[in-house]
Amino acid sequence: MFEIFKIGFLTITFADVIDIALVALIFYKVYNFLKGTIAAQIFLGLVIVLLLSLIAQALNLRELSWLLKLITDIWVLAFLILFQPEIRRLLVIVAHNPFFKIFVKSENTDTPTIVTEAAFQLSQHQHGALIVIIKSTGIRGFTETGEQINGKLSVDLLTNIFFPNSSLHDGAVIIKGEIIEAARCTLPLSLTTIINGESLGMRHRAGLGITEQADVISVIVSEETGSISVAENGTLTKGLSKEALKSKIQDIFQMPVITGWKGLIHQYRKFKR
Secondary structure: OOEEEEEOOEEEEHHHHHHHHHHHHHHHHHHHHHOOOHHHHHHHHHHHHHHHHHHHHHOOOHHHHHHHHHHHHHHHHHHHHHOHHHHHHHHHHHHOOHHHHOOOOOOOOOHHHHHHHHHHHHHHOOOOEEEEEEOOOOOHHHHOOOEEEEEEOOHHHHHHHOOOOOOOOOOEEEEEOOEEEEEEEOOOOOOOOEEOOEEOOHHHHHHHHHHHHOOEEEEEEOOOOOOEEEEEOOEEEOOOOHHHHHHHHHHHHOOOOOOHHHHHHHHHHHHHO
C-alpha cells in the first residue's frame, strides 16, 4: 500500500488513515447517541482502555497487553448486558437508514385504511387503544406476553377488542401485515414521562417505549380525551388528523422494489436529492 510517512518502527499507509478515520467516526457517532447517559461514561472508559491496549501492543509490552485485553473483554461483556435497551435502539436507528430500506419490497395492503378507521371509531367513543404495527422484523418476545389471535385484520375485530367490557381491551394489539398476531400484550414503558409539559399516561409510555426498542409504529387512542397519537422511532406525535394518521401508516408499506443495478442507481439518485 502507498506509504504516507514513517515514525521509527511505525509505518503509516493510506489504508491506515482510512481505517483510523472510519473507526473514529463510528466511536463519535456511538458516543453522541449515548451522550447524557451513564452508558456514555462507561463507553468512554472502554475506548480509553482500548487505546492503551493498542499502545501496549505497539510497544510490545506483553504483560500489560494481556492485562488490558482481559479488562477489555470483561468490560465489553458488562456493557452489552447492562445497556441492552440503548444497544437495541442504536441497531433500530441503523435499520431505519434509507440506504438499507431501498432493498425492502413494497406491499399493497388495506392495513392503513383499516387501522385508521378503527382508531377514529374508538376515538369518537373515547375507548382507549394501543395498536402496534410491525415494520420489518417481528417482536415475538412481546407478542407472547398476550393472547394469540392470528386473525385477519378488520375494523370490527379491532373495535371489539378495545371495547371496555372486552377481556382483551387492556394492553396492546400487535399487527403484522394484515394479521392481528396478538392482543392484551405487555409492552416496555418509556422512561420519558413528560413531553411539552404534559404528563404521559401508561398507555402512551408503553406505545412510545416499544418504538424505542423495536422497528414498529404505535397508534395510541386516549381514553380521557379521545385524541389520537402516533409513536415512531422514540418520538411521540399527538393530535393527528385522519389523513395524517393514514399517511404515517402507509409509509410503512410503501418501500420501493429495487430490481437490478438500474433500480438501485435510480433510488440512490432519489435519495441524494
